[in-house]
Amino acid sequence: MARDSADLASDYQFWLQKLSVWEQASSKETQQDTCLHLSRFQEFLKQMYETLKEMDSNAILERFPTIGQLLAKACWNPLILAYDESQKYLIWCLCCLMNKEPRTPGESELNSWIRSLLSHVLSTFRFNLKEVSLFAENLGYELVDYCPSLLKNMVLSLVSELRESHLNGLNTQSRMAPERMMSLSQVCVPLVTLPDFEPLVEALLTYHGREPQEALSPEFFEAVNEAFLSKKMILPTSSVVSLWFRHLPSLEKATLHLFEKLFSSKRNRLGEVECCIKESLLPQAACHPAIFRIVDEMFRFVLLETDGAPEVIAALQVFTWCMAEALGKENKQMKFSLKTYFPYGAPALTAVLSQHPEAIPQRHQLQPLLHISQLLREAVEDPTHGSQQTPFESWFLFIHFGGWVDLAVQQLLRTEAEPPEGLLWLLAFYYSPQDGSQQRVQTMVELKALLSHLLMLLRGERLSAVDVQKAAPRAPICGQLVRRLLLSLLLWTPEGHPIAREAVTHMAHTDAVTHEIVGFLDQTLYRLDHLCVEASRKLARELLQELGAQV
Template structure:
């Protein structure tokens, strides 16, 4: 690295001398010499940029004291600027010299001088820079004083030109050719984080011409997306939606960026998930069906790769909740929207699932649950009779709306009827074991019915004990339960313990019996967090306080 810097410092002096020679002569021989050495100069600039981007402004000027002079001469050489590649790399190098937080008048002056050079490069799109300089001097301004305002006004002028084609809602012929749009977007790549450039970045993102192909450079989309994800710039929702709608790799990267945040912790926290999801702008952007389909497919892939990991299911359900909320804010007709977003599910099923379970009054919850169960069962049975669709599609639609599972568990445990409804049994078995065939599912329903009857009998027969609950939860056949069925059993036990006064007295002892492995502890933590996040309509305050205490205790153990 040190040797490379020393070599570049020597090369910098050599190129500065050559640029000075080119500057002082305008003969045909000088032009030929410039063209002859242009490729070598471009390669030098590329190497220099790779070094500069890893250094701060002060270190650059200390290591390469003449770099500013060299770049300035390059900016004023028309043969160098005539090549887009040279122009782009010169701008990149100039941006490296900018002091992000100037503390002295010298640093502020350097920034102003660099803005002047950037203004000159951008002026190729609209102005003759020599005329601008003469005009400003005639007004009594020094160029260094006028450059910051010039850059700002130039940006506003370009923004006005971009928006002119949509003035008053009329789609007129754009004055800016596609080639010019492409070139302008390439020039903006290293400038996207400059505050003065924000209006131009937004205007480019929301510009819609009549060209059949994309007119903006992919590097521009990538630079804006990277700056947005790293919180170096702030964009309005319309600009973000346009960015992801027009550039699929940026949308995919934004979704992966969200996944990294959501799944970086082993402990599930739905409040934190919701905060991350809202801040990502993805639910708002996903109001566009094309964007939602991409994000949803990425959730599907992660769900399959992790065998339905609880944290992925939880994130999908929180994301769906945020999406439904965003759709309502846009005043879209929700049932129509969901048919558009979930084409692989029956429209009537999507409409039924889109209702808010917590909004249904107690005493009126059973019928909607049985209706959803019937629709799902019909779809799954159609699949088993040879339909080209896979039962996974119906399950994938169902798991977007996890609140219905909470409601089904509550209806089974808090009901007054003697027999648990078969539709609710089927719904829970399908949610936890979608891969089972019809015969295996029927057997699981029989076992689930026996378990629920045992639990309710214990609840009604007298004081509960943790040992009795544990024995009641054992498989009737004596075989160890598969992991998924084990999750369902633990969910029923925990719900009974939290939702009934009788369960409160033994909840600590019962949880201690259940939490015999790290995996089960994490599962219980996830259930408690979900209870506090999503079950206000099912739990009284005493239950919520107990869940908070349990959650705090278990989190301290991991």
């Protein structure tokens, strides 16, 4: 926490005068005085940083117009730079002065001057200042001219050293010591957003030593993750995956950051949801089962907390689709079995669910649907075949693959014969997984009666919006399931298109139901866009635009 403003101002003037005295004299007494006050000066730098990090660069210069003089005097004092803590806080304070987006020549000049100070401080991390001076003179440079280029050169040198160390493998004599790796990562914490440091950050993230413990500091991972999430730096996917794989808190924070975007008060369309998910790079990272399992568990928690909110289910389905697409784009053979991604489901069930239902010819779609229903029913209701997991685990696995539910509804609306019991059970389970077997049987009976009535209306001379509205049973069958059947009938049958607008208006009698219908239309349009099905797409888009304006 930053100190009281008056105390900090008093300390600031004290240390500015002290540094001026130390700068002007190099006697033994001055050196002793410096060493005597060094711990207090380090504490001052720490407090100064706590204050500066809460301000932008312009505000800092307004409040502390001589801050540059103070930091420069400290940077060129060899006794101060001899201590790692002094170096660290000096670097952090200097970075606070950097203007991330310089707009004037003065701001650009200030940034350049700060970089020269940073390169000078960083040179002591690896080189003795006297050696640097001699090296520069031998090259024909003055030290003041050499320093601005030192930072870039040193970064490239460290990157090369890291790569060579990585390639050396078990050759411990040629590898960078863990202590040095830790120290280097700590020095980089305040510098991760500087463009010159990006190669070093990437090299550190992708470096894997042979030590049993993590060689990089948690603060480094946190700083990189924060910079990536706030779009202050751009990293290759491989570096981001390595970051999240090596530092679980960063992965959890990235997932929560995505959830905040997806489940804010504003209701995002699924096209926007897909863009957010892909931009997060989480689907690409989730190609590794360890990362997928953690993100999936966080989705599970949100589902439980929201009592299975439709928008959360829809986002989970889009995320699963994006992850499958990422696997396909990388042209990977499945290095890991499906069991590693979905450990709670029966392997046979996971295998059939992971197929793309849209890729199955229409005349063959019923068979895999009935197979899915049979496997789920055994897992949920038959203790001799089922697993030791709760029905929620089977439902959680099932909802990842929402295309099968759409396919089941379409199959029921196309059938001319008795509705298959397996499809009725599948829909009843999807919408009310908490029901017991007796409740689910009752839902199936009511659902069957509703379907029979709807199919009878379709075979009549003329379908009306009033007929569709009256078809909804008064019994306490799940309202979402009823509305899904009615909306599907309106969108997927030629007879439903002319009356769709009127029927939807009758159904959307409350804000909650209107939101639900908007969500269903959005999911339908999202699926149709991916399938490039034009027949129902125009109608779904028009209905979505009209209802969307009301919510």
